Amino acid sequence: xxxxxxxxxxxxxxxxxxxxxxxxxxxxxxxxxxxxxxxxxxxxxxxxxxxxxxxxxxxxxxxxxxxxxxxxxxxxxxxxxxxxxxxxxxxxxxxxxxxxxxxxxxxxxxxxxxxxxxxxxxxxxxxxxxxxxxxxxxxxxxxxxxxxxxxxxxxxxxxxxxxxxxxxxxxxxxxxxxxxxxxxxxxxxxxxxxxxxxxxxxxxxx
Amino acid sequence: xxxxxxxxxxxxxxxxxxxxxxxxxxxxxxxxxxxxxxxxxxxxxxxxxxxxxxxxxxxxxxxxxxxxxxxxxxxxxxxxxxxxxxxxxxxxxxxxxxxxxxxxxxxxxxxxxxxxxxxxxxxxxxxxxxxxxxxxxxxxxxxxxxxxxxxxxxxxxxxxxxxxxxxxxxxxxxxxxxxxxxxxxxxxxxxxxxxxxxxxxxxxxx
Numbered sequence: 501x502x503x504x505x506x507x508x509x510x511x512x513x514x515x516x517x518x519x520x521x522x523x524x525x526x527x528x529x530x531x532x533x534x535x536x537x538x539x540x541x542x543x544x545x546x547x548x549x550x551x552x553x554x555x556x557x558x559x560x561x562x563x564x565x566x567x568x569x570x571x572x573x574x575x576x577x578x579x580x581x582x583x584x585x586x587x588x589x590x591x592x593x594x595x596x597x598x599x600x601x602x603x604x605x606x607x608x609x610x611x612x613x614x615x616x617x618x619x620x621x622x623x624x625x626x627x628x629x630x631x632x633x634x635x636x637x638x639x640x641x642x643x644x645x646x647x648x649x650x651x652x653x654x655x656x657x658x659x660x661x662x663x664x665x666x667x668x669x670x671x672x673x674x675x676x677x678x679x680x681x682x683x684x685x686x687x688x689x690x691x692x693x694x695x696x697x698x699x700x701x702x703x704x705x706x
Numbered sequence: 707x708x709x710x711x712x713x714x715x716x717x718x719x720x721x722x723x724x725x726x727x728x729x730x731x732x733x734x735x736x737x738x739x740x741x742x743x744x745x746x747x748x749x750x751x752x753x754x755x756x757x758x759x760x761x762x763x764x765x766x767x768x769x770x771x772x773x774x775x776x777x778x779x780x781x782x783x784x785x786x787x788x789x790x791x792x793x794x795x796x797x798x799x800x801x802x803x804x805x806x807x808x809x810x811x812x813x814x815x816x817x818x819x820x821x822x823x824x825x826x827x828x829x830x831x832x833x834x835x836x837x838x839x840x841x842x843x844x845x846x847x848x849x850x851x852x853x854x855x856x857x858x859x860x861x862x863x864x865x866x867x868x869x870x871x872x873x874x875x876x877x878x879x880x881x882x883x884x885x886x887x888x889x890x891x892x893x894x895x896x897x898x899x900x901x902x903x904x905x906x907x908x909x910x911x912x
Contacts, residue, residue, distance in 0.1 A: 627882050629882050629883050672878070674881055674883055675878075675880055675881060676880045676888035677835050677880055679882070679888070680889075680893045681887075681888070681890070681894070682885070682887070682888035682889075683887060684885075684886040686911070687906060689911060692905075692906070699898075700893060700898070705892070705895060
């Protein structure tokens with residue numbers, strides 16, 4: 501069975517988004533990352549920026565905090581079911597991703613899509629990573645300098661992604677067995693990553 | 707810099723050895739797994755079967771036991787430096803693998819070669835894995851039935867490999883970041899795994 505849905509998980513600065521965009525272009529299918537966020541935002545009435553922050557970078561600590569201090573955000577839930585803000589967003593995000601996969605072939609970057617779509621057989625899960633010096637250099641080149649050193653920025657972002665994945669998927673982020681392909685983009689290169697994904701998606705199996 | 711040395715780590719029954727053999731054949735370079743064991747056996751004077759068992763499947767528990775009850779095996783060490791049998795074998799194994807890499811291009815399957823050669827820049831590290839049903843079927847087909855169910859055999863072997871790697875490399879076995887390529891052989895197939903490894907080894911980078 502060919503793989504219609506490609507999910508791409510990635511270390512910060514590894515070029516996973518570029519790989520995802522290129523795959524979507526080659527397959528001529530929709531590409532979702534921020535678009536997905538926008539869609540969630542529309543459904544929930546939350547501020548888009550807020551969702552982007554909570555949806556991917558929320559740590560279990562933040563989640564815990566939002567349990568302790570549900571504050572104003574909870575009041576804005578269209579359906580207040582007693583969930584924390586982070587958990588509420590997770591539920592919405594799951595629904596959006598399941599709906600997108602149902603609609604047809606696409607590429608989804610981040611958002612635990614590999615886990616959310618685990619029961620489908622037409623999904624190819626990819627993890628893109630790279631050594632720290634390569635990513636640090638790339639982050640500065642693409643996003644510019646900031647108060648934090650690039651290494652510290654990588655560490656912070658990866659730590660949050662790992663914690664988020666562990667919290668909601670109860671899996672270890674980056675463990676090979678969770679993905680069909682895990683590729684070091686510094687060695688494989690964006691174009692070759694994309695071509696390989698395309699080839700395996702179209703012709704899976706021996 | 708092209709990659710001269712290919713290390714292949716693998717889940718039991720995933721076909722990692724077949725991939726390694728095919729890569730060695732395509733590159734026309736030596737392939738080591740049992741050969742490596744034989745070489746260690748020659749150097750230490752240990753029985754080959756015993757080394758195969760201790761060298762890859764020793765758990766930290768076994769290692770601990772051999773500290774507690776060094777017994778007869780220690781008497782057979784050509785150099786008795788107070789190391790446990792497992793640790794002694796580890797030291798010899800490291801030396802053999804470092805020597806092999808120094809000699810020239812080759813493919814090394816298992817034996818923590820990725821970790822042992824971590825300071826070399828001409829090494830491509832690969833992890834081959836596959837879902838349990840695929841591996842269970844393959845194990846029965848290749849090695850026949852045994853008293854244990856194939857699933858139990860996979861679990862046992864993988865558990866020992868994981869513990870051994872954790873004990874000696876202090877790393878999580880199968881974590882994507884330790885390898886340049888992690889491939890699900892049930893989806894990518896032995897031949898495509900080999901061709902990809904060949905391509906990346908010859909032309910690493912963007």
